[in-house]
Amino acid sequence: MSHSPALTAERLSATPPPTHRTSTSRRKQNLAAYLFILPFFVVFIAMLIVPLVYSGYLSLFESKLIGGDVFAGLTNYVRALQDSAFLASLGRMGLFFIIQVPIMLGLALFLALALDSRRARGSKGVRLLVFMPYAVPAVVATLMWGYLYGSDFGPIAQIARAVGFGTPDFLSPANILGSMMNIVTWEFVGYNMIIMYAALRSIPGELYEAAEIDGAGQFRIAWSVKIPAIRPAILLTVIFSIIGTFQLFAEPSLLNVIAPDAITNSFTPNYYAYNLAFINQELNYAAAIAFLLGVFIAIVSYIVQLSTQQRERRERGTA
């Protein structure tokens, strides 16, 4: 691989003693660069860093209805780590992640490969159709599914009864997690598919030609050329899914209206933090929960990324 022209120029300018002209132009360039990123940093700091620090600060206090705010150090964190409701919500989302994410991403990958193979007819229409649920707001999606799931008048239940299967109760405490997985899968298959499909489209055509000359069929190409080539994109969707799963909020919050007996206040960690803040009025504890959740997500994402990188390195080593 050759260096890009810019890099080469920099190398060259670095070796001889810098002349006056280049240094001023570089300074100007740097200044321009800083100016360009300034708006981003202002917004980033004001909208992200400051609230983050503030909520971290809040989480160190204890606020009571009687007695007001008291500095509490790490009490809230200690309490959170012993809070069975919080831990159970993390466990529930862990289960959600293990079951739902592979299904969703598998489906997305299959659809992306199918569209990319250009064998399927009407691929544009299909692409749009699969992507459409992502454009439907989560609120509307959940309400719609709530109706579809209804046990007396929902179409699924009616069909099941007509066929003689009895009435499936999608909204019972035992089944609600599965029902929610289904909603989330429906919502996000298209989104993940688009990411993978875009990555597939950027694979250079020569690779396919080479594979065909080697006698590989479509399945072999998909398995040995396409999937390895879009691994970074797949990893990206996995990371997005981790974050998305542990931050589920709209779905439980809306299903709670339809099935309050099945959705507990601590059904998902995020929903728990919300309820703590706005129902229990334990804002500080909610901040601690939110912080811990953020740390937890970062750790899980990092572990996933690390393990794939190691695998890649190992494969490169053996190849």
Place this chain on the structure above:
Amino acid sequence: MRKAPRTALALGSGAVAAALILSGCAPGANEGGGGGPVSQDEIDKAMTTPTKLTFWTWVPDIENEVKLFEEKYPAIDVKVENVGQGLAHYQKLRSAIEAGEGGPDVAQIEYQYIPSFVLPESLLDLTPYGADDLSGDFVDWAWNQVSPADEVWAIPQDVGPMGNLYREDLLTQAGITEPPATWDDYATAAKAVKDSTGAYISNLGATQAGQMIGFFWQAGVKPFGYDGKETVTIDVNSDEAKQVADYWTGLIQQDLISTDVDFNDEWYQGLASGKYAGWLTAAWGPIFLQGTAEGTSGLWRAAPLPQWEAGQDVSGNWGGSSDAVLADSKNPIAAYELAKFINDDEESAMKLATEQFLFPPQVSVLEDPAFVDQESEFYGGQQVNKLFSEISETVDTDFQWLPFMDYVYSSYEETMGTVIAAKGDISGALDTWQDQLVKYAKDQGFTVK
């Protein structure tokens, strides 16, 4: 020497008098916020000075009543804002109070949430503005809700004394010609209705704390108490409460009462389709039902709640709101006059009852033939308003709330709701609920009695 004792006495009595004056004055000065009761002059001045008021409420079309107010006081300009209903409304209200700006002058508050705003001193005591004089204009138990002690925190707007709405056709089909008078009769009727029509005599909303607390209220259970300061009483698992709980557990486990979650599509359909042959609900229920189950017009009737003892005549309350003035209001006099006018002015109160169909706590409306003699086609020509006006007389006057009802309800959903939905032992769930509430209250620094 002779003079000395006298002077001492004089000095002493003078000191006592001074102390009396001081102690007599001090509380008045504190309560008034601006010093003592507000005089008519001050009121006249406030009501003729151009003023802008903000009124947060979710009552639809309340602009009509506000218009009457503005016609009477052209200087006052009222902005009505609907920031959401129930919890959403309170959350925004609390945020605005916390922030110290952006809040309304007058806000709708349901009775059970008043203490949670009294606790952080967010509401204005209305006694210096003359609210005490209004006590006779409202039914006693509703007045006690807004004024549990000396202070008056809000003006009652509407109430929900509880009764029994039932499908006369389905009950007749089951051989029941009179509405069940006692809960025992109700259980017998439930069996007959289920056997002969397949319908549930009514549905107990699994997570509906308001309905269950209404039943407690009727049974004379006093689950909550609050002294206005730092002491709360929590007794949701008393023997009387468990008696109510066991009654429902029995019916539910015999599959005579359904436990569907209420106020969702399935439940609306259930009311319209005859899945439920009745609804134990509040005085706002009849109109609500009319909109929900149009197709069954003429088949419904209203009756008082069944009683625990034959010959008794008591009821509970479910729902209803008041209008309170916030302590932060810059125009407390005008704000109070608005809250008062909307609910106490006869024309405005009548409008609320006959146009918005809020069930009135105002004696003037409850005694007005134009309201009580209305015949409702949906209920086969029955005078439903008259019935509920009579029921309103029988509501226990002494029922209190905790200053953290948001938590109480959400905890109810967790502990009671899940058990009721699973058709489990409701009495046992009362114990869990009690434990959660006591723990929360203690964690929050309350003294629990």
